[in-house]
Amino acid sequence: MRTLHFTTWTLTIGLLAPHVNADVIRVSTSNDSFMLYSHSIAGLFDSVSPSFSTSNLALIHATLNNWGIDTDGKITILPVETNAGLSFITLIDEELGIGDNGFDGILGLTSTAPNNLSMFMNDSALDNWTLIQPPFGSQTLGATFIWGSLGSGDGFAWADLSIGDALSYNFNNLDGDGGAIGAEAFQFVGWNNGAWNVIASNGFKTDGTRVFTATVIPAPPVALLLAALSLNCRRRRR
Numbered sequence: 001m002r003t004l005h006f007t008t009w010t011l012t013i014g015l016l017a018p019h020v021n022a023d024v025i026r027v028s029t030s031n032d033s034f035m036l037y038s039h040s041i042a043g044l045f046d047s048v049s050p051s052f053s054t055s056n057l058a059l060i061h062a063t064l065n066n067w068g069i070d071t072d073g074k075i076t077i078l079p080v081e082t083n084a085g086l087s088f089i090t091l092i093d094e095e096l097g098i099g100d101n102g103f104d105g106i107l108g109l110t111s112t113a114p115n116n117l118s119m120f121m122n123d124s125a126l127d128n129w130t131l132i133q134p135p136f137g138s139q140t141l142g143a144t145f146i147w148g149s150l151g152s153g154d155g156f157a158w159a160d161l162s163i164g165d166a167l168s169y170n171f172n173n174l175d176g177d178g179g180a181i182g183a184e185a186f187q188f189v190g191w192n193n194g195a196w197n198v199i200a201s202n203g204f205k206t207d208g209t210r211v212f213t214a215t216v217i218p219a220p221p222v223a224l225l226l227a228a229l230s231l232n233c234r235r236r237r238r
Contacts, residue, residue, distance in 0.1 A: 022037040022038050022039065022191060022219060023037075023038040023079060023081065023086045023161070023216060023219065024036070024037055024038070024079075024216070024217050024218070024219050024220075025038070025079045025088060025161075025214050025215065025216055025217070026214065026215050026217050027077075027188055027200070027212055027213070027214050028212060028213050028214075028215075029202065029210075029211075029212045030205075030211065030212075032200060032202070034188070034199055034200050035190070035199075035217070036078065036079050036188060036189070036190035036199055037079070037190045037191045037192060038079035038080060038081050038086055038190070038191060039080065039081065039191035039196070040080065040081035040082070041059065041060060041063055041080050041081075041082065043056070043059065043083070044056050044059070044060070044080060044082035044083060044084075044087070045082040045083050045084035045087060045120055045157070045159060046083045049084070049118040049119055049120055049159070050118075050119050050120050050121045051120065052120035052121050052122040052155055052156070052157065053122070054095060054122060054123075056122075056155075057091070057095045057122050057153070057154075057155045058095060060080070060089065060091060060155070061091065061094050061095060061153075063196070064076065064078075064189065064196055067195055067196040067197075069187075069189060069196055069197075069198060071091055071093075071094045072093065072094040073093060073094070073185070074091070074093070074094075074185055074186070074187050075090065075091070075092055075093075075107070075171070075185045075186050075187070076090070076091040076187050076189055077089070077090050077091075077186070077187070077188050077189065078091075078188070078189035078190065078196070079190065082159060084118055084120070084159035084160055085159055085160035085161065085162075086159070086160070086161040086162070086216065087120070087157045087158065087159040087160075087161070088157060088158050088159075088161060088167060088214060089155065089156075089157040090109075090155065090156045090157065090169075091153065091155050092107055092145045092146075092147065092153055092154040092155060092156070093147050093153035093154070094153050095122065095153030095154065095155065104147065105146075105147030105173075105174070105181045106144050106145070106146065106147060106174040107144065107145045107147055107154075107171065107172070107173065107174060107181065108143070108144050108145075108171065108172035108173075108174045109141070109142070109143050109144075109145065109156070109169065109170070109171055109172070110140065110141070110142050110169075110170045111140070111141045111156075111158070111167065111168065111169045111170070112138050112139070112140045112141075112167065112168045113138060113139055113141075113158045113165070113166075113167045113168075114138060114139070114165050114166070115133060115134070115136065115137060115138060115139050116160070117139070117158045117159060117160055117161060117165065118158070118159040118160050119131060119139075119141060119156075119157070119158060119159070120155075120156070120157045120159055121143070121154075121155070121156045121157075122153075122154050122155040122156070123146075123154060128143065128144045129141060129142065129143035129144070130142045130143070141156075143156065144174065147181055161216050162216060163216050163217065163218055164215075164216060165215070165216045166213065166214070166215045166216075167213065167214045167215075168211075168212075168213045168214075169210075169211065169212050169213070169214070170209065170210075170211050171186075171204070171209065171210045171211075172208060172209055173185075173204050173208040173209070174208075181204075184201060184202065184203040185203055185204065186201060186202050186203060186210060187200075187201045188200045188201065
């Protein structure tokens with residue numbers, strides 16, 4: 001019996017270990033809810049907000065591409081541990097690191113976050129955006145992003161998130177009937193079983209919008225579980 005309990009304990013640790021140190025963001029859409037586990041990508045956001053360099057943007061795309069995740073023609077959303085803390089990043093199409101070279105679609109976004117968070121935006125000096133920061137409460141970003149099918153893209157992130165922080169996103173497909181932004185454009189990516197994976201995907205609603213909320217939640221209570229298992233083993237030995 002002791003061998004069986006030890007095996008169960010070992011398997012439980014093995015299943016939970018990949019998430020022990022990960023920050024977790026719970027995403028809620030109009031018809032679904034799921035958790036995204038974060039992971040680090042070294043070298044991100046080592047500059048002052050709101051500078052989101054094109055090289056940083058290319059690095060994120062390359063990292064995900066190396067894990068088999070296609071970001072071209074997608075709106076990719078993922079939590080990443082960066083030099084600016086836990087960051088919730090939105091990749092808009094695939095930026096190849098050569099800057100914008102034309103566009104064939106426009107994506108609108110309104111996003112609200114706690115006032116204490118930092119904001120990073122690629123092409124912040126060129127994009128059309130406004131950040132409303134009242135003295136207390138929440139800050140709201142309103143922006144339009146270039147959607148280019150020839151290697152142009154964009155990116156945006158809220159950074160330095162902590163447990164309890166809540167975010168809201170309202171995307172608008174301003175492409176009209178051009179077809180540059182696909183119907184199933186959204187993919188939510190998280191670190192799962194030692195790899196970046198697409199956890200969920202969806203598209204715009206018929207009115208050309210997509211709304212979701214995100215909340216930073218505590219990681220699974222691994223320490224409590226291990227304590228309970230240890231106590232259970234001691235009781236059985238008596």
